[in-house]
Each structure stands twice: as C-alpha cells, then as structure tokens.
Amino acid sequence: MMSRQALGCLTLLQAIASAAAQLPSNSSNSATVKWLEGVPEYNSGVSFGLPWPRGQHLANATTFIASSESKDPVQLQTWVTAYWPDGSIKWTGHAIAGSDDVYDGYTITATGPGNATSSTSRRRAATGQNAIQVTESSEDIVVDTGKVAVSFSKTGSFLISSIKSSSGKIVGQNGRLILKSQSGVADGEEDDKPPTIEYSTFASKIYDTTISGDSSVRALVTIQGIHQLNDTSGSDHVDWLPFTLRFYLYANSEAIRAIHTIIFDGDAEKDFISGLGIRFDVPLAGEKLFDRHIRIAGVEGGILHESVQGLTGLRRDPGEAVRNAQFNGTKTPANSTWNVQASTRLQWIPTWNDYRLTQLSPDGFNIKKRTKAGQSWLKIPGGTRAGGLAYLGGAAVGGLAIGLRDFWKKYPASLDISNAATDTGSITLWLYSPSAEPMDLRPYHDGLGEDTYAKQLDALEITYEDYESGYNTPYGIGRTNEVYIYAFDSTPSSDRLATLTSHTNDPPVLVTTPETIRDSKALGSYWTTPAATSGSASVATIESHMDFLTKFYENQIEQRRWYGFWDHGDIMHTYDDDRHTWRYDIGGYAWDNSELSPDLFFWNYFLRTGRADVYRLAEAEARHGFEVDSYHLGNFTGLGTRHGVQHWGDSAKQVRISTPVYRKAFYYLTGGDERTGDLIHQILEVEKAFVLVDARRKVRDPGVVYTPDPTALYLNFGTDWAGVAAAYLLEWERRGPRWEEARSKLLETFKTYPKLKNGFVTGEALYNSYTGAWAPPPTDPQNLGNISVSHLSAVFGVLETIDELTEHYPEINQDFVNAWLDYCYYYSASKAEQKARYGKEFSDSSLRQGHSRLTAYVANKRNNATLAARAWEEFQNDNSSDELSPDDPWATVRINGSLALTPVDEATWITTNAAALFGLSAIELLALVGPPKE
C-alpha cells in the first residue's frame, strides 16, 4: 500500500515533468499564481481564477492539478467560469485548501484526457483525509472541513444552528441576523418634540438554503431570506430588507468566510435602519468566570485582553502563574495552588458581562464594559481604527471570533459581547451600529421647486445636478460586506488573533502574472505590461504619471475620509479650489459613481503591473459601484446612477454606470465571485428598465415622438448598449442560463448595426431588445444618415467591450468592426475629413485625450503608423480642461493651517474625469501603438 502510494506520487511528478518537457517554451498548459501581498502567515483556503488562451483546453477533456515547490501534491478544486466559442476553456476558478505550510506560489497544470495523473489527483482530492464532508437532510446542511463543522439551517430564523470546533465542542450557536429600524428621526432643534416614532426589531427568516455542487476542497452554502419582525412593541412592519449570505468553507480550515448582501427595499422617508448585525451565541456553561476570555482587536495588531473575572492587579495576588495563565488565555492552575488570600475572596471581584466597541467614525473607537444591565458602563481606553474582530470563549470550552473586513472604513460599525457571565454569551457584529444615528437615506434637499424638465435643466447649469422627483431613491440599491468567523477549541493566543485580524482585513489573494492574462487575451488585447514598452524617457514619464495618479487617489481616500457604510469604495469627481475640498456637496461634482471609467484605469493598471495597492483600490471600487451605484430591485433594476451628492440621488439612471465591464476583471480573477456573478446576470434585466426609463427624456429634440417599446428602444450605442453588450458577452462566456439568447442578440447587432447608414456616427437608433436588431432612429426613418456624435458615447467602456467581443469571436461581422473603426477614426479626425466622409462636421469632439485611444485602436487594427502618431498627438496636445499633460505640475501642494479643516495634499489641476481618461488612454496607446516617437 505504502509503495503504491509512493509510486502514484512519482507517476504524477514524472507526468508533470514530461508534459512540461514536451511543450514549447510558450506553453499555456500551466500557469502560476502568487500571493498578491506576499506569502500570508495564515492560509484558510482561497479561490482564484486563471485565464486560458482560445483553443487550448477542451472543457470536457481537461483536468487541472496543482503543485507547489514542495513535493507534496496540492489539493485542487476546479470549475470553469468561462468558455471560448469553440468550447475551449477561457477562465477557470480554483480553490486550494487551508494549510499550515504556505508556499510562495502554485502551478496549475492542465492535463488532457487519458492522463493517469488527472485521475490520480482526482481520487486524491475526493478521498484525501482532509476533504470536506457534507451531510444534507431536510432540516439542514452540515459541512465539516476537518477543522470546523457547521450546521446551516434550511428554515426558520437561525442561519447557522451550530459551529463545532475540531474536537467536536459546540463553540457557536443560533447564528442569526438582526435588524433594528425606526419609523422616523428627531429632525428638529433641541426644544422640539420628536415625532411619534415606532421602533422595530427584526430577525432573519430563511427562504432558501443551498450548497453548490462540488465540495471537495471548497464548500459554498448560500442562504437567502428576508428580515421578519421579532418584537413585542406592537409594530406591524412588513418583512423587508432581503439578504443573501454566502458561506465559503475550505478543507482543513477553521475559518468561515461569509459574504453578506442586503438590498434596501424600504421607504427612505419611513424606514431608518438603526442597527444591522450578525449574532452568535457562545456556550460558556462549565467554564469558570476567570477562565472566560474576551479579546477585541485594536490598532495595528493590538488586542484587548480581558477576563469576565479579572485576576490581575488585585490587592492580594493569586500568584504569577495564575495571572500569566489568565492573560495568556490558558487554563488557570488548580485553585489549591493560589494564594488563599485571593482564592477565598473571588466573590468580591466584579464580573464583566457585556463589552461594546463602537467605531462611529474612521478616526476613533470607544470601548466600554459593564457588570450587567442597569449598572453603569465603564470606559475602557479606546483608539483610532479598530481591527474589527472580537473573540469570546474559554480555556476549556473553546470559543468563537467574528471579524468584519474594513471595519473602520465602513463605519459606523460595532462589536458587542454580551452575557459573558452567564451560561450563554453572545457576540454581535454590527455592520451598522445601533450606537450611531439612524441611517438616513432621504434626499438631501426638497427638490428646490424643480418641477419641470426646463427647471431641472436650468438647475443642472448651476450645480451640475440632474434632479427629478422620484428618481432620487435608494429603493433597490445594495451593499455587500465580508465577514469572517473562526472557531477554536480553546482560547487562542493573542498573536493568533492578531494574525486573523489582518487576514480578515486583507484576505490573501492568489493571482497569476500580468503576462499570463495578457497573452490569453481573455481580458482584451488593449493593454500590455510596462516592460513591453519601456526604454524611452517619454514612456518613463507616462509611467510615472500613472503611478502618481494611483497614489494620489489612495492618499485622497485617506485624507478626505472617503469612508462609510455606503461610501467606501467610491472617489470624488471634482475639486473645489477655493474651499480646498472636493465638491462633496455640489450636485454632479460629488461622488464619482465610475464616471468616465476610473474602474477601467485602475483594473487595467493592476492587470499590467500586478500591484497590490491598486488591486485593493479597484476591488473596493468594484464592490461599491456594482452594489451602491446600481439598482437590484424595482423599475431601475440593472441601471446605475449618474455621479452626485448621494450615490443614488441623480435622476440619470443608465447602464453606463452599472456596466459589468468595470467589474469583469474582479469577477474572473476571484474565480467567479458569486455575488458579482449574480449582479452580472442582473444587468440582462436592464432591457426591461429601458422600457420604464427613457434616458434621454429631458434632452431629446421635442419634435421627436418616442414611446419606449421593447422592440424599438431609442438607445445610444455607448451609454446604453455597451453595458448590455458587456453583460451579453459575459453571459455567453459563462454559458449562463441565457447564453444562447445573449449570443444571438450580439450576432444580430453585428449584422444590423452596420446597416445604419452612418454606423456608429448615428449615435442613437432603435434597438429591438427581443432580437438585438437595430433600425434607424425616428429622426431618420429613411436611413439617409444621421449624425449624432457625443463625447460621452465612447467613455464608458464601449471600446473595451467591442475589443473583448472581437477577441472572443473573431468571426464577428467585419462590417460591424469596420463601422466601429470608422467611428474610432473620424471622432478626432479633421473637420474636413469628417465633412468629406459624412457630409457634415461633428458637433462634438471634446475629450480628445480620452478619445486618443480610439485613434490608437484603429491605428493598430489597420496597421497605420500615421494614425499612431495622430493618437499620440491627441494624447499629448488636447489642451482642454479634461486632460492631463506633461506640463501639469504632477505634484501636490500641502494645505494646512486655517485654510482647510485638516492638513491635506491638493492637486487642483486634477479632475477625476481627466485622471481616468489619461490613465486608460495611456495604457491603451502604449499597448496598441507603442511608445510615442521621441
């Protein structure tokens, strides 16, 4: 038996070695992944994605194995997240198990049919001693990773009925959600009477609990439900605030990763959330009060050490060994060894039942404790930014820790430990702290009398806000939080908890090399690595400018405190030079909501450099924009909201903001983050929203009669269609439930769009959302040739989407491609050329720097050096307010003293529009036409 196993191993290694030897050096049979932020101290298991070039690995005939620099095989679970049209694999998702040994990186090798290695490794994964055990009954699903066993309920209020540690102790019970809300807030001055306010408390109610198919290395349990009233106050509030929780468990790991999503479906005038939490009971019966431990993460790895009954600092010392044990979280020695002057007087030492940490701002947290309800709280010295993790448990009974990623960045948050002196304690993680003022999602102004389109458009002239009553609604926006739960047999060391706190805040990421992604063409061919174009002084300058911009935004996020439950992940749009602040309160200049594609700048900058800080920036933006700036329920489902003072406030609801092209890299690199995957499917629903929301209702020529109709939607190719097209492409790649329909609509568009006399220069035309066919706009029913060119059409991911479509499907109708290349050519061509080609000059050709990438695109596709030079000329000599050039200062100025609220670094020459377009254009020009001529 021993020898056969050894032989199996040897065969495996030999097979890998011989497969490698047979392949050419540019082999794409394997790919390596490395840790984004260096080898982590703790590996609780991780999922990641890998791209594969077209035509290499047939999905039905390929298996994948993982290896590390060690000789031991690495258990691997694989699933396909995308396919090329020929059936070959485009993206895979993989999971590796938790492990004590963590390696620098891993190599994933694709093996063909009949490979002895693949069946060996499959057997190993399925029967290996650490593989996950799943037991499903009508009541629950139990997942046992070897380190923790979790029982997920299928009905009722408790999502998790129990969490058992490796030795079988129940260390957590009755995991449930809590929601508190109130029907109003005290708006008035101090002497006003508050209105009658009704307070309600809700608990989770489960609709559905499922486990995904393969659970060999990673189990994924998804629970959907809603918050249901659970109080005796007489409130009769309906069920609301639907939730989805996804629990990820990895073989050989005690960590449970929970992705918690809510959709706001309340009435902003009447439903004020005053607390949103996750609570677990922790059984403590049988544990001495002085052997029960409270640990709360503080600042920079700091941990608060407390016991329900403290034995340190007393007038009569129980003994050093006793004190050390309590501090260290180990069981105290038998009381016979204690100093009797202490051991006989324990009844006089107060016991601490409740602890509460509140982080109501990104700058400070407080902690307090009390002996019980009805007695005063006692302040514990707090700090600046809490790690967001709390542990409750005992030396003998074990315990539970819960942590929230980005705890302080998503303030107001808090952590409660309750009833620690009773037989059943509890930990509550508050994603929205009940100690904060209630969440107020009402509009920030009363409409200012803007009751006609004429007034709304006039107001746009002064504040740049596009207001309309009824459109400034949070109904349907969402938020996703990432929570970690850890189970322990006994109180862990504080160093361990500090490690878990950093793991919670920076969950390790495995990612492949920029070259692997680029060469696969699975995320387009419009970017390349810095090394590919380095060498000249002008390129070095451009690179340093992109570096400057990414660091600038990272610093502004911190200095300007762009944090908060709804805000974390967004950046601001425009700066107010006079006040030395971003225009957080001025209409369309406030929150950016992905305007002009900063997401594409940051993601592509990450793809080409592999830089960890940029990944984190882009990741937070992806989570924010897809959830908060987009709608998931109601009439606006699938649409996003234009930039504004409140993320959901502006009345321009368009798919240009919710477009999946901004979140696609995140989706595939994470191995198909399931929440993001759901949101991508949801964008397909936008076809319905197009009927309910006429995007150009305020700006259309009043002579044009238009009634939205699914067979004739009046859409812009860039701000409307490109977003749906990105969703269709993803559906096609993923072979989602509607992939054939999505493909068919794209093919119909490829066929019919070029039949518009002026192609993309037509700008807006009629789209049949049942078939994907285009017809001339109502302004030109004869198809004589409309000219409607807008600087906005090509700055929300249309080039990137069309390039990805072309790479995905090279059989694409060439008329469509040529129509696109014409648009790319003529947008910034001379007026004379425009007139010669279309009979008329274009009225709009602003954002020239941003559009230089269109020129570069056609230069590349038509292999035209003159155009390449034109692209760089446009990039370097835009000379408008919407560009950045080498003449700009490329430095910040320190503002301090009484000029600003806090000392800040400002760059008045930067707007986020310009930064986004500069970065994206620089990346694309370098890749498509190479360095500028010196």
Ligand SMILES: *[C@@H]1O[C@H](CO)[C@@H](O)[C@H](O)[C@H]1NC(C)=O
């Ligand atoms: C695998 O897929 C290819 C392409 O879709 C198909 O031609 C082939 O018959 C399939 N083979 C098996 C064994 O299913």
Ligand SMILES: *[C@@H]1O[C@H](CO)[C@@H](O)[C@H](O)[C@H]1NC(C)=O
């Ligand atoms: C094993 O897989 C590799 C990589 O796909 C392939 O080159 C090799 O021919 C396969 N070996 C056998 C025996 O099928």
Ligand SMILES: *[C@@H]1O[C@H](CO)[C@@H](O)[C@H](O)[C@H]1NC(C)=O
């Ligand atoms: C409902 O409320 C009661 C009383 O406060 C509480 O004991 C119980 O745990 C709550 N149920 C849930 C599922 O939270």
Ligand SMILES: *[C@@H]1O[C@H](CO)[C@@H](O)[C@H](O)[C@H]1NC(C)=O
């Ligand atoms: C226990 O804690 C003391 C400090 O209170 C420390 O010096 C000692 O090394 C710790 N012992 C163990 C076993 O962790």
Ligand SMILES: *[C@@H]1O[C@H](CO)[C@@H](O)[C@H](O)[C@H]1NC(C)=O
């Ligand atoms: C020591 O512990 C035992 C067992 O828990 C208990 O019965 C006894 O009262 C304790 N002695 C003192 C002096 O507290």
Ligand SMILES: *[C@@H]1O[C@H](CO)[C@@H](O)[C@H](O)[C@H]1NC(C)=O
């Ligand atoms: C949704 O759209 C329909 C049709 O335009 C309209 O009647 C209804 O009031 C809208 N609902 C909301 C909540 O805006």
